[in-house]
Amino acid sequence: MLETDGLFPGYQLLSWLPDETFFSLISRHHQLWGHVTAAQSSQLVFGSSRGGSHHDLPNSLGIFVQRTNAVFGEADYIARERTLLKFYSAFVSKAETDNAIACMSSASVAHLKLRLGILTSRFRANHPLKACPHCIRQDLRETGWAYWHLKHQFPGVWMCTTHQQPLLQSCLKANGVERFRWLLPHLSELNPVNTKSDSASSDSVLLGLSELVEHLVWSKTDQPLQLGKLHEVYRQELQNRGWIAGAVSLRPAQIAAAFLDYCEPLRCIPEFAALAEDKASMGQQLSRLLRPPRSGTHPLRHLLLIHWLFGDAPNFDRAIRLLIPIQN
Numbered sequence: 075m076l077e078t079d080g081l082f083p084g085y086q087l088l089s090w091l092p093d094e095t096f097f098s099l100i101s102r103h104h105q106l107w108g109h110v111t112a113a114q115s116s117q118l119v120f121g122s123s124r125g126g127s128h129h130d131l132p133n134s135l136g137i138f139v140q141r142t143n144a145v146f147g148e149a150d151y152i153a154r155e156r157t158l159l160k161f162y163s164a165f166v167s168k169a170e171t172d173n174a175i176a177c178m179s180s181a182s183v184a185h186l187k188l189r190l191g192i193l194t195s196r197f198r199a200n201h202p203l204k205a206c207p208h209c210i211r212q213d214l215r216e217t218g219w220a221y222w223h224l225k226h227q228f229p230g231v232w233m234c235t236t237h238q239q240p241l242l243q244s245c246l247k248a249n250g251v252e253r254f255r256w257l258l259p260h261l262s263e264l265n266p267v268n269t270k271s272d273s274a275s276s277d278s279v280l281l282g283l284s285e286l287v288e289h290l291v292w293s294k295t296d297q298p299l300q301l302g303k304l305h306e307v308y309r310q311e312l313q314n315r316g317w318i319a320g321a322v323s324l325r326p327a328q329i330a331a332a333f334l335d336y337c338e339p340l341r342c343i344p345e346f347a348a349l350a351e352d353k354a355s356m357g358q359q360l361s362r363l364l365r366p367p368r369s370g371t372h373p374l375r376h377l378l379l380i381h382w383l384f385g386d387a388p389n390f391d392r393a394i395r396l397l398i399p400i401q402n
């Protein structure tokens with residue numbers, strides 16, 4: 075007999091809200107149940123005082139599904155559709171996604187970030203919680219809850235594409251003390267990320283990038299992007315511009331300078347701090363992306379290059395389609 079039977083008679087269960095993360099769902103229950111400590115809620119739904127509380131790639135989904143009788147879906151659905159695995163699964167092989175789901179179903183997600191290529195990059199691996207102030211007000215009005223949207227949590231997304239407004243960032247899950255807390259977005263606990271006064275140009279680039287990320291993540295769910303082939307798409311585009319000829323880079327300094335220009339307005343966001351700041355290092359980063367990849371490159375590097383070279387998702391999709399015979 076499942077342990078679920080009789081476990082929740084005194085505990086009301088909620089339903090998923092649109093585009094809600096798993097962390098948000100549990101945080102709403104934590105608030106609804108009025109528990110004083112995070113550990114009480116964790117113990118109840120995960121059977122351990124610190125289970126499941128990673129807000130990006132949580133563990134213990136298997137025990138959660140068992141204890142809730144799968145009323146919120148199976149672990150496979152929760153991991154794929156309600157956590158940041160949604161983002162990463164668009165860029166890794168199906169086998170790697172399956173491995174991630176197995177990890178997240180178990181009691182430990184140790185090494186998972188390493189396997190997904192998140193820790194091997196210089197991009198920050200802690201995935202700050204983000205929210206749109208307009209969504210918060212709208213959600214409160216329409217659902218009675220302010221909650222975390224999955225699309226806002228994707229790396230590279232710093233604008234709400236619905237309201238075309240900058241996202242605010244929470245610092246609460248980033249430090250040690252608060253790591254195991256359940257929390258929902260409150261305006262008083264969220265801070266602007268870009269504090270520069272001339273933010274208009276940054277906002278425009280960030281909005282375009284956010285739209286591209288969302289489009290790619292949602293459209294590549296069933297068929298991940300083949301990162302191993304992307305350098306061919308990039309090279310073709312650079313060749314169309316007359317910047318390279320076959321394997322020869324004709325104007326490496328010009329390419330690096332143009333990409334540096336593109337990156338400039340993004341530097342207000344700490345997530346992009348790993349981007350090279352001079353032509354020589356940018357040239358090195360670019361040459362790695364223009365060759366067949368040797369090991370996991372963080373998807374953000376590709377997303378930035380795709381945004382710079384193709385501007386938007388339809389242009390990029392067209393370029394990919396031209397190479398379909400190669401991909402097959």
Ligand SMILES: [Zn+2]
Nearest residue numbers: 206209234237
């Ligand atoms: Zn919004």
